[in-house]
Amino acid sequence: MAVLDFTSALYLGLRHQGPSLRPWPGLTTGKPAALEPAPGSAAIAGRFAVLVGCERATPLTSTLHLFWDLFGLLARDRVRIYMDEGTYAIARWGVERAALHGVPVREFQHRDATRLRALIEQDRGTKRRPIIVADGFCPSCGGPAPVTEFLQCVAPHNGYVVLDDTQALGVLGRQGGGSLRWQGVKSPDVIVGSSLAKGFGSPMAMLAGSASLIRCFEEQSATRVHCSPPSLAALHAAEHALVINSAVGGRLRRHLAQLVHRFHAGLHAIGLGVDGGLFPVQTLRPAGIAADILYQRLLRLGIRTVLMRRCRELGTCVAFLITALHGFSDIDRAVEAIGRAMALDHSTQQLTGRAS
Template identity: 45%
Template structure:
């Protein structure tokens, strides 16, 4: 079975054999009393990777955004949420709303809509505007207009909050035609060239870097305030020492082999898209490793998913938020071989054309040497 359901984009697994040993998984105290060994160092390295001043580790992005929006409620903020922001962020926003906080939704990736809503608020109530978005949206295949969002909130003295879970470890600085992901893996801030004390980034390492832990990165002042206000750092367990050691290992691999893995990943994603294009199929996702078929949806997607499974191909069958129409997605990782990508395309041809061969298809995999 060839698996196209894993979001471990760089293919990092972090076997126990390659991690530094630990004497105990937990200190038995919350992070508010004592940080687990290595937590502060790893958080600082992750913050620097993303272009931020300081960071703090949390067990998950749910813990992170729950506490972040709890802190912002105390500061009399008004939230402006991109309409397609990921579910976990929205759960934190709902907690903010349940407390009586003011929440506004603006059109996906539409800076003009954000500006209009903030302007309407500024005429009446004087509140601290906070714009919220995903750094990269796999559902539409585009990065958020981070620079434009930042310019707007900066004009009003506000804050930009980004969930960079998809991009961390994948995107980086200096993207180019031959290097679409850029270098370094620092995420959307590095990729867009944005920075400043009025940006805070919450990210899980569970996708690009392969570690189930989250980091909040921003200015030193904001992170200090977050630590003082955080409820989960008082009432919940911090990340385990084992997870922190895995994050340390992920950073080490990212420094030594990350750019090579990203280049391999870009080649596999391009091979997949080119193979589908030769069959007359298109995907949502562009050069990103999440590829969603455009032409096959609804009951056809369900049937295709079942047939592919019988043929040895695991794909993702999902329904976008607010839609009842099923879509078929393929998640590419750096562990996929050129042969596996070709095999997947052949099986798709079988499903679509009822034959193991598709017409006018001429793939060239000999150039995919990584």
């Protein structure tokens, strides 16, 4: 039997085969975006901004380029960064660049707006603008960033909230617009950076925010001068993803939610818990078995999963990444395999008990 794969983050199942995309004359124009934006990129960015609920957006090659450049720009101002301890690595690397430029950085407990507010008040005398950095949604614990509360923390100090919204894009909120749409937030003080490589299946990124901030970024961006812009193929894939999302995105998200519900019900029936809420990244909570052992047992049973670290914990867990390409039979097969893998452990415990 073929191995059933639960390791892909293409949540909506968008893969963009070549014939499905609008043709392009070449992968690149050979020109930096600062000199001449790629044909059609402004229109695609405009549609993206509307989708996520921001005034303006600009395309970049990756979130690595995006956050490296963004925090280099923010570091020119008199700011202090407050970073959620659960922030994903790529945004962290951008924060580290700001720290190298002398920007003070403090971490706060995962999604803890109360503790964050206390830290900002402690630093009030420094006269530095607070910049809060967090993931819009944490797939490990299945929880959102409290964006409204974060905004209340920075509002008296003319600060910003920077969100890495890669996970939520395409999955959460009105039309899959992500965290701001999901939480009903609209503010010029939020800066959103998202990779389109997961929910929308295009290997590029978008930075979105107020029109004035995005204009400032485009005028002063180093990566728009010294690095290649997104390829025309990636831009056309993003364009295709926006079209599909508008046409059938709702149906894909409903199917995805049904798959997750079925996964929960199947695990509940065999006495197991799972973290992740209704998000398509589901982490198991089995008792009495190490994650690496469970991972290997599932692989031998034809189920490929991901070993990942839970937020706020040192240990690893077994995660299932469910996509719209999976079917109900795939979910049933996965649950059956989990039950068999756990039964092996139960059988070993019984034999050990008899021997003693």
